[in-house]
Structures are given as structure tokens and as C-alpha cells.
Amino acid sequence: xxxxxxxxxxxxxxxxxxxxxxxxxxxxxxxxxxxxxxxxxxxxxxxxxxxxxxxxxxxxxxxxxxxxxxxxxxxxxxxxxxxxxxxxxxxxxxxxxxxxxxxxxxxxxxxxxxxxxxxxxxxxxxxxxxxxxxxxxxxxxxxxxxxxxxxxxxxxxxxxxxxxxxxxxxxxxxxx
Numbered sequence: 001x002x003x004x005x006x007x008x009x010x011x012x013x014x015x016x017x018x019x020x021x022x023x024x025x026x027x028x029x030x031x032x033x034x035x036x037x038x039x040x041x042x043x044x045x046x047x048x049x050x051x052x053x054x055x056x057x058x059x060x061x062x063x064x065x066x067x068x069x070x071x072x073x074x075x076x077x078x079x080x081x082x083x084x085x086x087x088x089x090x091x092x093x094x095x096x097x098x099x100x101x102x103x104x105x106x107x108x109x110x111x112x113x114x115x116x117x118x119x120x121x122x123x124x125x126x127x128x129x130x131x132x133x134x135x136x137x138x139x140x141x142x143x144x145x146x147x148x149x150x151x152x153x154x155x156x157x158x159x160x161x162x163x164x165x166x167x168x169x170x171x172x173x174x175x176x
Contacts, residue, residue, distance in 0.1 A: 002044040002058070002090050007036045009045055013057045020073040028136045035059075040168065041070075046087060048078075056083050058091060063164055066098040066148075067091075070169065088121045092149065099123075099149040100161055102132055106145070115145070123147040128158045133170040141176055 017026050035041040046056040055078040061068040104111040125147050132142040166172050
């Protein structure tokens, strides 16, 4: 079962993120840690019942119109156990309504498998061009795709999501 986490888990969470994400898809240590003071940012962990070790991490931003899943990662020691699907199901129960997330453009086997994983879990790939702004100074923008739960969205809905993410998550007006 997912638990809201506190700053005490941050070092382990960041270590898992660094192992799983390219540098351009995560913030610096200090910037990521600072998110724990943002009331819209809600971090969760899944712990091993016996060892209390962090098995997985997922963070969301709860906006009125939708919930954005920012980072979602399983500790490499616990991969391929079906945890990802269980976590997405739990998040879907916790946050009724529209969920959205970013994923790599499906260009290789791994990125295609990731998109298929999200599709199996009720997400739809939207076919609008999207660029993730730089996560931190010195980081590069990344072409990604937006996936949404339940259905594909209209261009107007996509533009609203993009605008909210740029303003609230990436702190940019789109000029980068």
C-alpha cells in the first residue's frame, strides 16, 4: 500500500531516481528536495512490509482539472514483480478523474514497452507534440509524449495541461 512520504526518505528516493532517469529528466538534488515544501506536490512510497525498504516511488501534483504523475520509479531490486500496475491502480483510486503523465517518445524497444505498459493500465497516448522544459539550469529540454487516463484528449485539453505543467511544475512560460 502506498504511503505519503516525508523528507526523511528523500535521499533513498533520489538515489533510485538517479539510477532510473536520464539526468535531463530529473532536477538537481536541492531542487528536488525543495519540492517537499510545495503543497501541490505529493510524494508516495511503497515499502517492503518486512524490511521497510523503499520499493517504489511516485509523485503527483494535484491540480483541480487533473492530477499529474511526475516521477514514477521502482527500485531496481524490486522490478518485474507487477508493482507498477498495482501502484497505478492505487493512484487511480486515490485520485478520481483525469490523470496524466509524460513518457519518452516511443523510438526504441524500452520506450515502446513503457508506452505499452501505460496503455495496459488505462492510459492513452496523445499525438500532440510536447517538449519537457529543462528540469534545472544546465539541463536540456526533452521531447516526450503526454498520456492521459481513460481516453485521448482534445487539442484544447492538451494545451491546458501543457500550460499548467509549464507554469506550475516547470516554472516557465514556454520560452526556453
